[in-house]
Amino acid sequence: MRFTKDHEWVSLDGDVATIGITAYAAEQLGDVVFVETPEVGKTVTAGEGLAVVESVKAASDVYAPLSGEVLEANAALADAPETVNQAPEAGGWFAKVRISDPSAFEALMDRAAYDAFLETL
């Protein structure tokens, strides 16, 4: 699993990346009440908006950590947005994306680097 400074996580299976927000982000957001997931087939660019997550405190953009094409969105979040709080780094995933450049994955932070980054906040 790899991480971004905007608190997204990515896990890679072949060239398919599963993307969500980290446990830290989920805790900071508070109770998630709505998730807008991307349309399947959409092309996303690293650093640009992939999804929107709304909590009782605020609405936030979730950025695509990697570029590619959306293969699947987590439909379960529509009825159960609380999954993002309960299992942010597992069942609370947002989208699966077929990435165009797998080497970009390795350039993201690993768990240790992300934890060290959190220490600085």
Place this chain on the structure above:
Amino acid sequence: MTMQTVGRPTRPEDVQPLATGFASLTGGRGLLQDEALIFERDGWNKTGVDLPEADLDGSDLGDLARAAPIGLPGLSEPEAMRHYVRLSQKNHAIDLALYPLGSCTMKHNPRLNEKMARLAGFADLHPMAPVSTVQGALALMDRLSHWLKTLTGMPAVALSPKAGAHGELCGLLAIRAAHEAKGDPRRRVLVPTSAHGTNPATAAFVGYSVTEIAQTDDGRVDLADLEAKLGPDVAAIMVTNPNTCGLFERDIIEIARLTHAVGAYFYCDGANFNAIVGRVRPGDLGVDAMHINLHKTFSTPHGGGGPGAGPVVLSEALAPFAPAPWVVHGPEGLTLVEETVGEAAQAFGRMSAFHGQMGMFVRAYAYMRSHGADGLRQVAEDAVLNANYIKARLSGAMTPAFPDGPCMHEALFDDTWLEGTGVTTLDFAKALIDEGFHPMTMYFPLVVHGAMLIEPTETESKQEMDRFCEALLALAQAAKAGDVDRFKGAPYLAPLRRLDETLAARKPRLTWKPSSGVAPAPLAAE
């Protein structure tokens, strides 16, 4: 003597207070009535109004005549009166107490404004009355425009937008029209991270993509980041000044210069104009468009007492694209430019069917004239002084988000001081309700953790601010002393206690449906 036997006890009995958890037998709470929705009242089988039987043989409606009940409760006047007065008792208003919502400028609405707005010559006008019969109203709009242009140092104003966000839309539509007129439609709008949420929403609504600008550690626009993100595809920048951290953007002239250098326009969100009115003219700062919330700076009612009004002042470059209508002086008196021809040939259209919120124009103009130019300047000075008083009084117990230097019209605290107490910003705000105060704005701006944003406005006296500060200080002490239950369960004294905001957001009930037997079924759609 004659013994008098009809006296009554006049002293309280020596009775211990009842244990907590006392509930009345009826569910009532003192003389404050619990109140159901008007549709839930037992008024379905009656009418509250006596009308004579219609003396008609038949109806011209034919097939169109209604066959079933219309589905409205038939309350009598006292029942309807009580319903709405009871609801009003549950509301909080600036007429009841301090209303310290940051970024909202909840100031006193002078009664003089109300008196002027109720003058029949203003209040009873029809928007389609011939202009020759409404010269007074047009003169008021003309003079209000003059004041707004003078106070902002801008050459043009569109009065018709009906709220702040509507004004933003008006400003960005003018900006889009200006770019399109040059054959250079652009793609992006830059918005700082601390912006009001309406700024990016407006830009997106107009068809632009939004790029965020980072903030410096001292709460201002990061000039280096701005410069990096500006480019020939940028249509506009939207900056609030003073910003939502309650701080003056001291690099505002440089922000305007950089923006203009790439051919973009500078939209200023005027929500916080109260802090600088009479002291700073946005036109001098390089602003191209700014909405003015009459319902904030110029004291017209809002927060449930609305409606708002959001006139937009425009620079020379944007003035030709201003929406109709506006008042002009003609040979036969004042008249309105309504059609997008002649001098309005480049107008982007209209923001509303008529002229805007006439009642608010009257109130705002009454406020301006009763204060005068010097009075308006003092408004800004007192508003800023009050906010700094609150910041100074609370800074020992709470942590100001930007401790260095003074703030403008609002004092912003973060939740560092609550660390380890188990109490959150939300809990703290709820506990304020028990103490008889409306909470401050919380969790906004988003760039400050657990933000608490307090805007006293110039309305509050030192005595009232002291009362508020002492309540906050007492609560802060309770939080630090570990009295967590006081906060977690708050508000204890509100009619419905703590509401489940999460459930309300996840499963909102936006419509009322009659339970069977309560109300007649609505008419089936045909």
